[in-house]
Each structure stands twice: as C-alpha cells, then as structure tokens.
Amino acid sequence: MKELKDPIREAERYLQNARDILSEKAGKDGGFYTDRKYVKMAGHTAWCGVLTALDGVLGIKSKRKRPHFEDYQEAVSKIDKKMNRSLVNLYEMLHMVLGYDGVLNYKIVQTSLNDAQSFISWTEKQYQKKMRKED
Numbered sequence: 001m002k003e004l005k006d007p008i009r010e011a012e013r014y015l016q017n018a019r020d021i022l023s024e025k026a027g028k029d030g031g032f033y034t035d036r037k038y039v040k041m042a043g044h045t046a047w048c049g050v051l052t053a054l055d056g057v058l059g060i061k062s063k064r065k066r067p068h069f070e071d072y073q074e075a076v077s078k079i080d081k082k083m084n085r086s087l088v089n090l091y092e093m094l095h096m097v098l099g100y101d102g103v104l105n106y107k108i109v110q111t112s113l114n115d116a117q118s119f120i121s122w123t124e125k126q127y128q129k130k131m132r133k134e135d
Contacts, residue, residue, distance in 0.1 A: 007056020008124045014049025015116055018042040028106060036102035039109060043098025046116050050090055053123035057130060079126060086119050 021042040027034035051072075054060075058075040060067045069091055076083050093112040097103050 007052055008120065008127050011049040011053035011056075011120045011123070014052060015046055015113065015120065018046040018049070018113060021045060022109065031106045032104045033106060033109065034104070036104060039104060040099055040102040042109070043094050043100075043102070043112075046113055047090070047094040047099055050087075050094065050116055050119060053120045053127075057123045057126045080122075083119075083122060086115065086122075090116055090119055 019042070021038050022033065025035065026038035026042065033039050054072055054076070057079075058072070060071050060075050073084055073087060076087050090112070093108075094116060098109060098112055103109065
C-alpha cells in the first residue's frame with residue numbers, strides 16, 4: 001500500500017523546487033531575472049504548492065475533475081474570511097503574473113514566493129487542527 005504524503009511537506013517541497021528553478025536556471029542580472037521561461041516554470045510550481053496545501057486542508061469535493069479557483073475561495077472563506085485576500089493575491093501573482101506573464105523583477109518574484117510560504121504556514125495550522133479533530 002502506498003503511503004500518503006503530508007500535503008504540507010509536499011507543498012513546501014513544491015515551493016523549494018520553485019526557488020531551485022530560479023536560482024539554478026532563471027539567471028539574474030541586477031534586480032531582474034534573465035530567463036522568462038524559468039520564472040514562468042517557478043510561478044506554476046509555487047502555485048501548485050499552494051493548491052497542494054489547500055487540497056490537504058480543505059477536502060474540496062467538485063463535480064469537475066479539478067476544483068475551480070472559486071471552489072477554493074469558498075472553502076477558505078468558511079475557515080477564515082481574511083485569508084481570501086491572501087489567496088486571491090497568490091492566484092494573481094504566482095499563477096498569472098509569474099506563471100503566465102513571467103515577470104522578471106526579482107523583488108516581485110521573491111515577495112510572491114515569501115507570501116506563498118506564509119500562506120502554506122497558515123494551511124499547516126489548519127491541517128494540524130484537522131488532524132487533531134480526526135484523532
């Protein structure tokens with residue numbers, strides 16, 4: 001039987017992979033990355049980490065193969081309405097600005113990854129509460 005992974009550790013692994021992609025492949029010249037392809041890859045990787053953490057906490061049931069962003073917003077709102085702003089910001093920054101646009105500004109990229117780390121830390125607290133309830 002395959003062992004289930006801790007979704008928070010898995011989310012942190014995604015985030016570390018995003019950082020590794022940037023440091024090893026994106027190149028840096030002053031305050032900017034030099035290769036948009038790897039910034040996009042890192043943005044998508046970090047966003048997958050956020051979704052992995054949320055999937056572990058929320059247990060969203062969807063009729064679709066993959067829940068839509070609105071499903072995540074609704075579920076997060078039930079736990080902590082204030083965290084919706086963080087979730088929307090992460091969606092916009094990691095998924096759209098980094099993942100699709102491939103913004104090269106070093107400070108924007110690093111701030112986005114730090115925000116993702118903070119959000120994953122919040123999900124970890126929620127995950128621990130969930131595990132205590134299930135025990």
